[in-house]
Amino acid sequence: MEKNETRPCTLSAEKEIVAVARKDFPALFDSLWANGFRILGPTLGEGAIVYDELHGVDDLPSGWTDEQDGATYRLKKRSDEALFGYNVGPHAWKKFLFPPKLRLWRAEASNNGLNIIEEKQTEQKFALIGVKACELKAILIQDQVFLGGEYADPIYQNRRKDALLIAVNCTQAGKTCFCVSMNAGPRVESGFDLCLTEVLAEDAHYFIVEIGSEQGAGIMANVPHSNQTQGAEKAIQAIATNTAQQMGRVMDTENIQALLQDNFEHSRWDDVASRCLTCANCTMACPTCFCSTVEDVTDITGDHAERWRQWDSCFTMDFTYMNHGHARASAKSRYRQWMTHKLSTWFDQFGTSGCVGCGRCITWCPVAIDITEEVSAIRANQTGGKPASSSL
Amino acid sequence: MTVKRKPKLAVWKFASCDGCQLSLLDCEDDLLTVANEIEIANFPEATRAVIKGPYDLSLVEGSITTPRDAERIVKIRRQSKYLVTIGACATAGGIQALRNFKDVKDFISIVYANPEYIDTLKKSTPIADHISVDFELRGCPINKYQLVEVINAFLNHRKPAISPHSTCVECKLNGTVCVMVAQGTPCLGPVTHAGCGAICPSYNRGCYGCYGPMETPNTKALSRRWQDLGVEKPDLVRAFRGFNAWADPFRKESESHE
Ligand code: SF4
Ligand code: SF4
Ligand code: SF4
Ligand code: SF4
Numbered sequence: 080m081e082k083n084e085t086r087p088c089t090l091s092a093e094k095e096i097v098a099v100a101r102k103d104f105p106a107l108f109d110s111l112w113a114n115g116f117r118i119l120g121p122t123l124g125e126g127a128i129v130y131d132e133l134h135g136v137d138d139l140p141s142g143w144t145d146e147q148d149g150a151t152y153r154l155k156k157r158s159d160e161a162l163f164g165y166n167v168g169p170h171a172w173k174k175f176l177f178p179p180k181l182r183l184w185r186a187e188a189s190n191n192g193l194n195i196i197e198e199k200q201t202e203q204k205f206a207l208i209g210v211k212a213c214e215l216k217a218i219l220i221q222d223q224v225f226l227g228g229e230y231a232d233p234i235y236q237n238r239r240k241d242a243l244l245i246a247v248n249c250t251q252a253g254k255t256c257f258c259v260s261m262n263a264g265p266r267v268e269s270g271f272d273l274c275l276t277e278v279l280a281e282d283a284h285y286f287i288v289e290i291g292s293e294q295g296a297g298i299m300a301n302v303p304h305s306n307q308t309q310g311a312e313k314a315i316q317a318i319a320t321n322t323a324q325q326m327g328r329v330m331d332t333e334n335i336q337a338l339l340q341d342n343f344e345h346s347r348w349d350d351v352a353s354r355c356l357t358c359a360n361c362t363m364a365c366p367t368c369f370c371s372t373v374e375d376v377t378d379i380t381g382d383h384a385e386r387w388r389q390w391d392s393c394f395t396m397d398f399t400y401m402n403h404g405h406a407r408a409s410a411k412s413r414y415r416q417w418m419t420h421k422l423s424t425w426f427d428q429f430g431t432s433g434c435v436g437c438g439r440c441i442t443w444c445p446v447a448i449d450i451t452e453e454v455s456a457i458r459a460n461q462t463g464g465k466p467a468s469s470s471l
Numbered sequence: 472m473t474v475k476r477k478p479k480l481a482v483w484k485f486a487s488c489d490g491c492q493l494s495l496l497d498c499e500d501d502l503l504t505v506a507n508e509i510e511i512a513n514f515p516e517a518t519r520a521v522i523k524g525p526y527d528l529s530l531v532e533g534s535i536t537t538p539r540d541a542e543r544i545v546k547i548r549r550q551s552k553y554l555v556t557i558g559a560c561a562t563a564g565g566i567q568a569l570r571n572f573k574d575v576k577d578f579i580s581i582v583y584a585n586p587e588y589i590d591t592l593k594k595s596t597p598i599a600d601h602i603s604v605d606f607e608l609r610g611c612p613i614n615k616y617q618l619v620e621v622i623n624a625f626l627n628h629r630k631p632a633i634s635p636h637s638t639c640v641e642c643k644l645n646g647t648v649c650v651m652v653a654q655g656t657p658c659l660g661p662v663t664h665a666g667c668g669a670i671c672p673s674y675n676r677g678c679y680g681c682y683g684p685m686e687t688p689n690t691k692a693l694s695r696r697w698q699d700l701g702v703e704k705p706d707l708v709r710a711f712r713g714f715n716a717w718a719d720p721f722r723k724e725s726e727s728h729e
Binding site: 124125126127129150151152153154169170174179180353354355356357358359360363364374375376377378379380381389390392394395396397410442443445446447 | 501504505507508509619620622623626627632634635636637639640643644645646647648649651652653654655658660661662675686687688689691692693695696
């Protein structure tokens with residue numbers, strides 16, 4: 080480590096950096112539990128690294144990684160015992176903050192009319208551990224969707240307000256990763272309570288921990304750590320640079336908002352429509368997609384009713400069904416809506432991109448449709464067509 | 472409150488295995504409520520008592536395979552305010568529609584000692600080919616919760632909350648890891664109508680397409696992917712020729728690989 084380096088230069092001048100040995104890592108879990116958190120994080124399940132409740136450090140996918148490409152995901156053994164040596168998998172954190180299926184309220188008929196029974200919100204605080212840079216960015220994007228503007232979503236708000244975010248810097252990138260193109264990684268920059276960088280050297284295994292909030296500092300107070308972290312910032316940077324060089328995909332985002340708007344009738348949309356299954360996997364897997372539908376159910380007596388919310392997608396027909404019929408009847412219009420929203424109209428709506436380059440839509444599309452490839456195809460041959468004023 | 476007349480429900484059987492009707496019997500607690508709220512006017516699987524029509528709601532199971540049945544369904548339609556078909560036989564012709572791909576006379580001479588007694592149509596066809604149908608509930612067998620939902624919706628004059636999107640949506644809502652992507656297992660889920668709750672993928676198997684084609688099935692694109700996964704043409708034909716073989720998108724897809 081370099082002698083004359085004083086405080087590591089990080090993005091926030093106050094950000095503190097400490098180091099935790101692998102053997103002391105379980106203390107982090109103990110500290111989280113002691114502070115009333117339910118720990119949610121990566122674990123092995125159904126042939127993949129999924130997100131679920133963790134009951135100890137042993138639940139982490141120690142020594143496992145993944146290999147991904149369009150429509151392919153395979154678990155692989157690593158040659159080391161890294162706890163976070165994988166890229167993003169089939170689940171996104173939105174499953175905890177914006178649950179796939181949720182009852183909103185119930186109602187019962189009574190002699191004096193209808194009694195609305197409010198649903199009890201979860202009181203447990205979540206600690207999300209293992210949030211990658213692209214995923215943290217996706218959470219910040221969903222924050223804007225659900226909490227920005229005039230109306231906040233109370234369910235999201237309740238789950239999010241006490242959530243502790245423990246991010247992890249990626250030490251490798253997968254074949255479908257392109258966070259660099261989307262300016263969303265691979266280094267975690269802000270928005271976290273704690274950020275871990277896992278270091279595996281010859282005979283050392285430890286974590287560099289950046290402390291991003293007071294709450295994060297409070298958690299670390301009970302975890303044995305060392306303050307001897309000169310050079311840590313450099314080490315993190317070196318890992319990030321190395322990871323950035325491994326991006327499996329690239330997207331040229333220059334002027335992308337206009338590119339898609341100006342090529343509304345491009346022949347590539349027909350081409351992708353011939354391949355797209357309109358199955359909705361991409362939207363369900365995407366960490367920023369936020370659409371849902373609300374359904375009322377009654378029982379046969381008609382005395383009990385329930386209102387449910389569940390994830391929906393711009394790829395389903397019911398989603399845009401209105402009294403005149405389907406607003407986006409063709410597969411072409413549905414794929415175009417999805418991609419144009421992610422990369423272009425999201426800016427108009429929320430002031431950011433709707434894509435963080437996590438690559439899930441590429442990996443989990445059963446027929447390997449690749450958003451980066453679709454963008455390049457349109458860019459390469461801009462045959463265009465402005466939006467027809469009547470078509471959606 | 473005014474005392475309502477109990478709506479009359481009839482269940483009718485055509486060429487089928489009775490499995491879908493049994494789903495109604497399988498509703499247990501719900502069935503008791505159903506029985507309290509509606510008058511079961513005709514349901515041979517459950518009771519021999521028959522109450523004359525007209526009926527508020529007819530549930531029709533099975534496909535049309537004989538000239539007599541083709542006439543019978545027309546009479547049932549006339550007596551029914553709403554008519555809902557249930558199951559793959561009634562909505563797509565069922566597994567017995569496999570005969571539609573061959574000459575039925577060849578089967579008759581092999582199977583029956585006295586083929587001259589057999590009076591059958593050349594094809595097994597869905598009910599909607601013969602009469603107008605108010606709603607088709609898919610599945611082989613149907614999902615009992617969906618059945619209760621449909622009965623419920625018709626009796627309360629509302630649209631049934633039955634989604635025609637892909638089975639993949641159910642996998643994703645359940646958090647099931649895609650077997651096609653993570654294991655290379657061929658799966659019909661992307662072209663299959665939701666409804667079962669994506670049971671097979673949650674048991675590590677590909678979807679068999681029991682609920683028939685989803686709303687906008689791109690079978691051609693899925694077949695290409697199956698071929699990349701190593702599935703040969705004869706197996707593709709077989710995959711699309713299950714309980715919903717005669718449903719148009721599946722029929723065309725299987726024929727294109729023959
Ligand atoms: S569009 Fe695709 S790559 Fe972009 S955030 Fe969504 S799933 Fe990830
Ligand atoms: S896209 Fe970037 S941050 Fe996300 S998993 Fe890949 S390398 Fe990590
Ligand atoms: S792009 Fe892929 S995942 Fe998305 S709807 Fe089309 S086929 Fe399904
Ligand atoms: S397992 Fe089958 S049904 Fe489930 S998401 Fe994958 S392709 Fe779709």
